Amino acid sequence: MPAWKSAFLIHGDDHGRVAERRARLREMAESESGSGGVEVFEGDASTPESIGLALNAMTFAVGRRFLIVDGVERWKDADVKKHLQATLADMPPETTVAFFGRDEGRAKVPPPLLAAVKAAGGQIATETMLKGKELPRWAIGEARRLGVDLDPDAARLLIELVGERQQRLLRELEKLALEHGAGTVLGLEEVQAVAAPSAEQQVWGFVDALVARNGRRAVRAYLELRAQGESVGRLIPLMARRIREIETISARLEAGESPAQIKAAIRMPPWMADRRIKEARGTDLESLRSAVILLADLEVGSRGLSELSDDTATLRAIVAIAA
Missing domain, CATH: 1.10.8.60 (Helicase, Ruva Protein; domain 3)
Incomplete structure (x- = not known):
């Protein structure tokens, strides 16, 4: 059996991890005391006053009593000091209270609660998300x-x-x-x-076929995506973004820059930059510039300024770019 402390406080901006620890603690508590020995406070029932009253209430439960308290990031400092601070300083025997808070923006665990749990000899754990890098x-x-x-x-x-x-x-x-x-x-x-979701893989496959100038595969992939409900308004910007990326790299290659210089200058992961450089070497700058202009006109046309239907215009553009 675990050595239970009188109080726990688990909080942080990694909400998934906080939720996992809450579920795990509840599972361990019910394993030791049964569901009747575990009281859960959440939503409107979770206030410093209600927890203070519950801790001071008489109970006839056999074994250790557990109180699991969610949403403490919403509590006010003054309420913790008034209703809970003294009780945590003199916890009832065979009782454990576990507080859980999901820090986000200005919603944070009140400092008086942190101090009270620490003063009671409780355990405090912070679950923090790592930085992107x-x-x-x-x-x-x-x-x-x-x-x-x-x-x-x-x-x-x-x-x-x-x-x-x-x-x-x-x-x-x-x-x-x-x-x-x-x-x-x-x-x-x-x-x-x-x-990757299967739909995203299909979108990437469509754009890959377009860049590789495989007109037949690009047309088939486009029609399949449209049949599945993919919008023209989403596909056109994806096409345009990829073509613009490759056009930029192609222009740099033509100007004499090395792959290393290009990778240092553009904002994308190294593996993606290597792929784009390979794609740029497989085509020519003039064709890419023509494709960028064609896609810009297509984007305008997709907003209702063209007499052609969206699908007809897009298919014509795909065939022209892949030609």
């Missing part, structure tokens, strides 16, 4: 803990696809480890296949 190293370490090796570029792609929430990243890493098995080296393809 720290996440790739963290993801590589978590992957190694799960028995797989995550390539640095693949780690950056995973964060780009999933976002910066560590719990979501960890779930994706667990899926990758289960699918590929211990000892596997996970690269860009493995991460993209698992972490």
Whole structure:
């Protein structure tokens, strides 16, 4: 059995981790005292006054009593001092109260509660999200803990696809480890296949076909996306952004810049820059400039300024760019 303290305070801006710890503590508490020995306070029921009254109330429960209190980031300093500070200083025997707070913006755990838990000999834990630049190293370490090796570029792609929430990243890493098995080296393809939604993979495949000037594949992919409900208004900017990126790189290559100079000058992950440089070398600058103009006209046309239907205009543009 765990050695229970009289008070716990778990808070921070990593809300997923705070929620996990809350669920885990409740599970352990119910395992020891049964559901009847656990009281949960959340929403309007979670106030310093109600917790103070509950702690001072007589109880006939057998064994340790647990109070799980959510939403303390909403509490006011004065209410904690008035209703709870003295009670925490003299906790009833065989009682544990666990406070949980989700820090966000101005909503933070009140300092008097932190001081009161500390003075009561309780345990305080802060679950803080890592900064973006720290996440790739963290993801590589978590992957190694799960028995797989995550390539640095693949780690950056995973964060780009999933976002910066560590719990979501960890779930994706667990899926990758289960699918590929211990000892596997996970690269860009493995991460993209698992972490990217299937619709996003299809969009990328469509744009890849367009850049590669594979007109037949690009048209087929476009029609499939439209049949699935993908909007022209979303696809056109994706096409234009990729073409503009490659046009910029192509112009730099033509001006004599090295790949290393280009990668230092543009804002994108190294693996993506390598791919764009390869794509730029597979086409010519004049064609790219014509495609940029064509897509700009297409974007205007998609706002209702063209006599052609959106699909007809887009398909004509795809064929022209791929030609």
